[in-house]
Amino acid sequence: MATIRDVAREAGVSIATVSRVFNQSALVRPETCENVREVAARLDYWPNGAARSLITSRTLALGVVLPDLHGEFFSEVIRGIDLAARRERFQILLSSSHADADALNSAVRALRGRIDGLLVLSPDAGSARVVESIASSLPVVLIHSGPDTLACATLAIANHDGALAMTRHLVALGHRRIAMLCGPAGNVDAEERLRGYRAALTEAGLMQDAALELAGDFSEECGAACVPDLLAIEPRPTAIFCANDAMAIGMVTALRDTGVRVPEEMAVTGFDDIAIGRYLTPQLTTVRADAYELGERAVGMLLPHAQARQPVPAERVSVPTRLIVRASCGAALVPTSDAAQPRRHRPLAAAARREEDGREAAGRDRGRVS
Amino acid sequence: MATIRDVAREAGVSIATVSRVFNQSALVRPETCENVREVAARLDYWPNGAARSLITSRTLALGVVLPDLHGEFFSEVIRGIDLAARRERFQILLSSSHADADALNSAVRALRGRIDGLLVLSPDAGSARVVESIASSLPVVLIHSGPDTLACATLAIANHDGALAMTRHLVALGHRRIAMLCGPAGNVDAEERLRGYRAALTEAGLMQDAALELAGDFSEECGAACVPDLLAIEPRPTAIFCANDAMAIGMVTALRDTGVRVPEEMAVTGFDDIAIGRYLTPQLTTVRADAYELGERAVGMLLPHAQARQPVPAERVSVPTRLIVRASCGAALVPTSDAAQPRRHRPLAAAARREEDGREAAGRDRGRVS
DNA sequence: CGTTTGGATGTAAACGATTACATGGACATC
DNA sequence: GATGTCCATGTAATCGTTTACATCCAAACG
Structure with missing residues (x-):
């Protein structure tokens, strides 16, 4: 060479x-x-890049630490990150740690000196501390939705608002016994969604009932497995809000196999708006957290400071969510003016970015929260 | 610091x-x-990583150049790459170029001196030359399924075999007029699939008919849009093999909207086995090209030589495909011993890696090719 | 007791760039 | 014609490591 x-x-x-x-x-x-x-x-x-970055102490690279590359949500986040970084000629150094604090620490170590800034995506509650400690020596943005204000720049999904909107929607449809399938313990996204659900129930004057809150782990298997538990609750709920789409999908499939009609006998809703949801029968009502946008905005927060080699001010930015009303909640069963619209064909990729037609915009309005 | x-x-x-x-x-x-x-x-x-790699001239990083991060297939490839690289403590530098040769070239430039090896995933026919020219100065593996033997290490999907197996399967189900919805021109995967389709028709003694080959572009929109063309073919085909799943999904949806029953009036099959396929109604019969495995094996080919700083020998490795028989081809309509099995719940993620149950294993056997 | 051996540590030369500062020539100015 | 200015280019220090080689000291050996 x-x-x-x-x-x-x-x-x-x-x-x-x-x-x-x-x-x-x-x-x-x-x-x-x-x-x-x-x-x-x-x-x-x-x-030679190494020589160059040794003397200039800038690398034109951003580190990205993820809990796991698996799943559509994260892959969309990465896509948003990559495209936004590319615009400024930055490269992406990927590192999928395992969500715990130790793994995060060693991942960050390995990246030391090879990146100008770091993006950490971790739903783990403990990881926030680790990131705070790094933030003094390296510009870093944490994508994390915990409720507390941290001593570092944080980009959060409006989990609480989204769950609130969804639960309100179910209430508005007439449901009085609304169950929730929770996410894994210690996952801040899951916890915030649960808080939003509870807030909506309180607001509607419905009693809180611990029996209505089922334990889950975000996996599709678990959504299917907990169907018997759901059906055993007395009196039986008429709706269940799952803390993510994967569980909702497992649940809808298992309910169908059990002979319980969705949404007539049981309304099921999710959170995330993954592509599969719109191909499910019935199509899944969910809350959209735009993963692409999340990645894009995280880079937007980080990059200026990475370039200036200055710490990112400890601010907390929230990415809004949107209620996406489809069939699995039973909204179509309630007479409305547009319920009979023929389903227009919507490709998954394109539709995900510019969905503004009647029914879903209505969903958005209904889901508007303060 | x-x-x-x-x-x-x-x-x-x-x-x-x-x-x-x-x-x-x-x-x-x-x-x-x-x-x-x-x-x-x-x-x-x-x-400091930069200083370290300057003196040792090893970076413990692998470059990955992709045409675009979009879509489930690529995200699975990346996952396979990341996990395999991680095992050897290598990091991933991501760069999603735009498939043409110039963009590829500049992407490779930017990576120079920061990586020990390069993985190029490009379905573009022209990019092969670019990669060949790099191969002398940097260990590189090309994930590319062109028919010709290149002067660099190549990992190919057995597109031809997969399409052959799929078409044979449709023939075995009794179809005589089998259409094909092709992929974009210049895409080697698409071209190989078309070749496999033609080979199977010839083998079965069916006449080749240019009218049966519809132009497509791998997008879901296009799968929906070409339905009128498909139905206008005289005499009307009874089956169509789409060159990828996205098109097949668009087509199934559009056919349903048009009132054409799938698979009774039109059998539809795809290629790739993306997750959505199994949630489609009817579930999509397809050919699985294991994206995760592809990424994993590419790293397996590259890493030893990246570590030894030696060129990768110019060998051509093929990743086998598997026929996945579900409902959209109409196989369930043909009386078989296991057709009446109740559908067991199968989560998308887990199932993708260890699918060995009766019906699909049968599909595999039927799909075995030399 | 002198010599050899070998293990622990130090010294200094790379690696391949960037960049502050020095240099030198052409031209304008007085 | 001496001096100053400015532009193009060269010289050399520097970034933070690794590592060949030198050094030193203690133990082992004859």
Whole structure:
């Protein structure tokens, strides 16, 4: 691999001149510049990134630490991150840690000196502390939806608002016994959704009932497995709000197998708006947390400070959610003016970004929260 | 940020000793080692990656260049790559270029000197040349399914075999007029699938008919949009094989809206086995190209040579595909012993990796090709 | 007791760039 | 013609490591 010295020798100039050519310095004579470029191309030379970032102490790279690459939600987040970073010519160093604090720590270690900023996506409650400790030495943005204000820049999904809107929607449809299938303990997203659900019940004057809150773990299997528990609750609920779509999907499938009609006998709703939801029968009513936007905005918060090599001010930004009303909640059963609309074909990818038609916009309005 | 010199001074040793401690050299006295570690922890020191890779000329990073991060298939590939790389403590530098050769070239430039090896995933026919030219200076594996043998290590999906198996399956179900919805021109995966389809028709003694080959672009919209064209073919086909699942999904949805029953009046099949397929009504018969495995094996091919800093021998490895028989092809309509089995609940994530039950295993056997 | 051996540690030269500062020549100014 | 200015270019220090080689000291050996 050719170095700057090879090019300098071959072009008959000093290494400083070659360096200047590759850094768009204006102080190089056009002919010299031309000549150097020609030689560089011939020698297949390109500045070595490691050497460059050693001396400039900037890497043009952003670290991204994830709990796991699995699942559509995270893959969309990454996509948002990648595209936003690319716009500013930043690269992405990926690292899928396992959500606990130790793994996070060692992942951050491995990234040290190779990134200008860090994005941490961790639903784990404990990880917030780790990130706070890093924040002094490296610009970092935490994508984390815990309720408390942390001593670092945080981007949160409006889980509470979304769950509130969803539960209100179920109440508005006439449901009085609304169950909730919770997410894993210690997951802040799950906890916030539960809080939103409870808030809506209180608001509607419905009694809180611990029996209505089923334990879950965000997996599809669990959504299917807890159907017997759901049906055993006395008196039987008429609706269940699942803390994420995967569980809702498992539940709808299992309910169908059990012979319970959805939504007539049991309304089921989810959270996340993953693509599969719109292909489910019945189509899944859910809350959209725009994963792409989440990634994009996280980069927007981080990048200016990463470039300036300054800590990101400890602010808390919230990404709003939107209620997406489809069939699984039974909204179509309640007579409304637009319930009979024929289903227009909607491709999953395109639709996810610009969904503004009648029924779902109505859902949005209904879901507006303060 | 503390450097090795700070630690050395504070611990009262030379920088060489500190370096040795962090490189598990056996030549350091236990007490010294202990002391250095203690000081390093106190100063929050960790070796700078850029400096390290400058001197060792190894980066412990792999570059990954993708046409676009979008879609479930690619996200699964990345997951396979990430997990396999992680096992060897390698990191992933992501770069989603736009499939053309120029973008690929500049993406590779930006990665120069920051990676030990490169994985290029490009279905574009022209990109193969670019990669060949890089292969001499950097270990690289191309994930590309073109028919020709290239002068670089290539990992290909057995598109031809998969399409052959699928078409044979439709023939075995009694179909005689089988249409194909093709992928975009210039996409090697699409072209190979078309070749496999044609081969199966020839093999079955069915006439080739250009009217049966519809142009497509791999998008769901296009699958829906070409339904009128499909229905206008005279005499009307009884089955259509779509070159990917997204198109098949669009088509199934649009056919249903048009009132054409699937699979009774029109059998529809796809390729890729994306998660949505199993939630479609009817469930989609497809060909599985295990994206996770693809990423995993690509890393397996690349990593040993990346570590040894040697070019990857120009070999062509093929990842086999598997026929996944579900309902959309009408197989359940044909009397078989297991057709009446109740549908067991299958979560998408788990099922994708260990699907060995009766019906689908049968599909695999039927799909076995030389 | 002198010599050898070998283990622990230190010294200094890389690695490949960037960039502050020095240099030198052309031109304008007085 | 001496001096100053400015532009293009060169020189050399620097970034934070790794590692070959040198050094030193204690133990082992004859």
